[in-house]
Structure formats: structure tokens, C-alpha cells
Amino acid sequence: MNAITPVQARTMKAAVVSGPGQLRMETLPLPKPGAGQIRVVLEGCGVCASNLTPWAGPEWMQFPTEPGGLGHEGWGIVDAVGENVESVGIGDRVATLGHHAYATHDIADENAVVRLPGEFDGQPFPGEPLGCALNIFKRSDIKAGQTVAIVGIGFLGALLTQLCAAAGARVIALSRRPFSLDLARRAGAVETILLDDHWQIIEKVKQLTQDRFCDRVIEAVGKPWPLDLAAELTRERGRLIVAGYHQDGPRQINMQLWNWRGLDVVNAHERDPAMYIQGIRDAIAAIQAGRLDPWPLLTHRFPLERLDDALNMTRDRPDGFLKALVVYA
Structure with missing residues (x-):
């Protein structure tokens, strides 16, 4: 105090x-x-x-x-x-x-x-980032048995890894830092991939999902290339969740791919203060229930x-x- x-x-x-x-x-x-x-x-x-x-x-x-x-x-x-x-x-x-x-x-x-x-x-x-993680998780509509890729394992990505794994999803974690990948494994990720070569990553995820790609992909970096990659990893009629904070200018996206695969795209950033407050309450409940452990992060x-x-x-x-x-x- x-x-x-x-x-x-x-x-x-x-x-x-x-x-x-x-x-x-x-x-x-x-x-x-x-x-x-x-x-x-x-x-x-x-x-x-x-x-x-x-x-x-x-x-x-x-x-x-x-x-x-x-x-x-x-x-x-x-x-x-x-x-x-x-x-x-x-x-x-x-x-x-x-x-x-x-x-x-x-x-x-x-x-x-x-x-x-x-x-x-x-x-x-x-409280704010913990509530943000819970709000993103809710808008991602994660179900047990789904394959979920999380692109970017910082604090937010690590929290989402814990939540998705606790929900029974199969989590594939992607990060440029080996330290973050080790942490993601401890948080419940079953597969980890170094965030380096675009096409090799796509091929690796194809192999891991029998060419189906991922039911849910959460982009948590806030940069153009990880967002492009996240779309490539999302299956047909899957959901692409934009959790990265893109504040450094406009983005060009592959709308042809988004259209062809029929992606549902969710901007997971809330702007209603009441939703942030509810997210903090949900984070408290998740910690008490053992689904979230933020302190080691x-x-x-x-x-x-x-x-x-x-x-x-x-x-x-x-x-x-x-x-x-x-x-x-």
C-alpha cells in the first residue's frame, strides 16, 4: 500500500x-x-x-x-x-x-x-487489461474442442492462452520470442510456433490442422503482418478476432481472402466503459475460479x-x- x-x-x-x-x-x-x-x-x-x-x-x-x-x-x-x-x-x-x-x-x-x-x-x-482479456475472450466465442491460434504472446496473448486452454480449446501459440513460447506452453498451449517465416508458418498450421486451419484466430500484436498472417490461418467460416491495438496508421487487408473464406471478423476492442467494468468483474471471477492466473505474468x-x-x-x-x-x- x-x-x-x-x-x-x-x-x-x-x-x-x-x-x-x-x-x-x-x-x-x-x-x-x-x-x-x-x-x-x-x-x-x-x-x-x-x-x-x-x-x-x-x-x-x-x-x-x-x-x-x-x-x-x-x-x-x-x-x-x-x-x-x-x-x-x-x-x-x-x-x-x-x-x-x-x-x-x-x-x-x-x-x-x-x-x-x-x-x-x-x-x-x-484491472483494465485483465478486463480487456475477458471481453476479448467472450467476443471470440471459444468452445471446447476448437482449434484456436493466438498470434502474439505478450501479456494479453498469455492471458488469452490461459482462458482458451481452460475452456477446453486446443491452443496454437505464435510469438517471435522463445521466452514467450515457453510461457505459452506453461499457460496451456499444446503447440507453439516461432513467428518468423510467413509461408512456413502457414504450412505448419496446415499440417497441425489437417489442412483445415483454425476455428478461431486471435491477432494480439497490432501490426500489419501478424494481422495478414492471422487471416491466412483462419478456416472457412471461421472467426478472426482483432485484439491487437492498431494505432499507427491505416491497414491494407486481403479482402479477397476474407471474402473467399467467408470469415467472421470481430474487432474485440470495447469502447463502452460499462463493458470494461464488467470485464474487470469477470476477470476477478475467472481468477477465483482458477481459469486465470495473471500474477506470474x-x-x-x-x-x-x-x-x-x-x-x-x-x-x-x-x-x-x-x-x-x-x-x-
Whole structure:
């Protein structure tokens, strides 16, 4: 838990991205929650790959960011509530969908937090990506006995491997990193393929599926080539699920292939905040039921002052890396 107690706190610290690849820390007055809002003393925040494009400084990016901005995977303890808040109270431990969580405190709407069960005390809980994984899994319509290829085994792909394997699917995991393939096997994948040669991969999957290809293919990279490959691995009348976050420009796709195979294509990114909240609740239930085990996948931790190192590691993805957290102890 954060070392700054609600009684002691009068100010907060927040990270500000001041330019491409540049970070500074600011000390600010502690904000007060308005009606229907809560304030959270944050214990930490997950580092999301969606931060990497803003971190690189594209032309459309405006600097400096708002204090704490880009951070959206926070969790911590409620230390103040505004008027008309009824579902959570001071002292509750929550996952939050606040959007300024690269800071020691954040304000969130009452309906944008989920209370965490006591059995999770002491464990980090970046709720947003966990909820995202559950929402993607639900929209993938995974059934026992299906063959499911997961293209890209980062944090999200590893979570989906666990969920699909627990549902009784035969999982084929594809990644460019041997470390990730080893992890996917431990998560329940029955086959692993190095993500290198396009046509060799297609031939390998043909052999593994008796030329039928896969009932479901989840693309979890966010780059053009893995998306093209994912379509090639999807069987006729199969479902291609786009889980990668494609934020670096337009895509050209092989619509002839998509048409010919009659693919169902699902963009699995939710935009309704209520769906994210439900996903977090579903993730809690999945952990309690033993279908999901996220904690071994949280591989690296940094103090808030080293958010730049956490972002750079998320970008460079060295061997052994899967998910970075910034923690405020």
C-alpha cells in the first residue's frame, strides 16, 4: 500500500511526459472528488503498450501530457468520496478506470471502479487489461474442442492462452520470442510456433490442422503482418478476432481472402466503459475460479520516477519481459 496515508497527504506526485521519450515529475495539490466521484491512493499502475505511440511523439501528440496522463491501469485504496457516492467507501481497495494513474492519486467516477476481494490483498491488480482479456475472450466465442491460434504472446496473448486452454480449446501459440513460447506452453498451449517465416508458418498450421486451419484466430500484436498472417490461418467460416491495438496508421487487408473464406471478423476492442467494468468483474471471477492466473505474468516493477524506463522496456521487450508495472511504495 502507498506509504502516504490519507491523513498525511496534502500533495500528490504525478509523472508528466514533456516530450518524445522525456519524463518529469511534478508535485501538485491533492485533488478533491466531486459529486459521484472518488479519490484513490494508488498502489500502482500497469504500463500499457498503447502508451508507446504517444511516448514516441507522433505529429498529432501534444506535450506536455496532463499530470498522470496515459496511465489507465491503476489500483489502490479509496481515501475520499464525493457527494452521492454509495457503492464504495473510504478504505475499499479498488481497480480503477481513471485516466491519470501515473500518479500517487487519481480521481474516478464511482461507476468506473471495481472493489477487489480481500483474498487479492497484497497482489497488484491492473484491472483494465485483465478486463480487456475477458471481453476479448467472450467476443471470440471459444468452445471446447476448437482449434484456436493466438498470434502474439505478450501479456494479453498469455492471458488469452490461459482462458482458451481452460475452456477446453486446443491452443496454437505464435510469438517471435522463445521466452514467450515457453510461457505459452506453461499457460496451456499444446503447440507453439516461432513467428518468423510467413509461408512456413502457414504450412505448419496446415499440417497441425489437417489442412483445415483454425476455428478461431486471435491477432494480439497490432501490426500489419501478424494481422495478414492471422487471416491466412483462419478456416472457412471461421472467426478472426482483432485484439491487437492498431494505432499507427491505416491497414491494407486481403479482402479477397476474407471474402473467399467467408470469415467472421470481430474487432474485440470495447469502447463502452460499462463493458470494461464488467470485464474487470469477470476477470476477478475467472481468477477465483482458477481459469486465470495473471500474477506470474507481471514480470517487471518500477518506481514512478522510472516510468520512462518502464515505457522503454515495454517498447524493447527484452528476453524475460512480459508486463511492467509502476508501483508506489
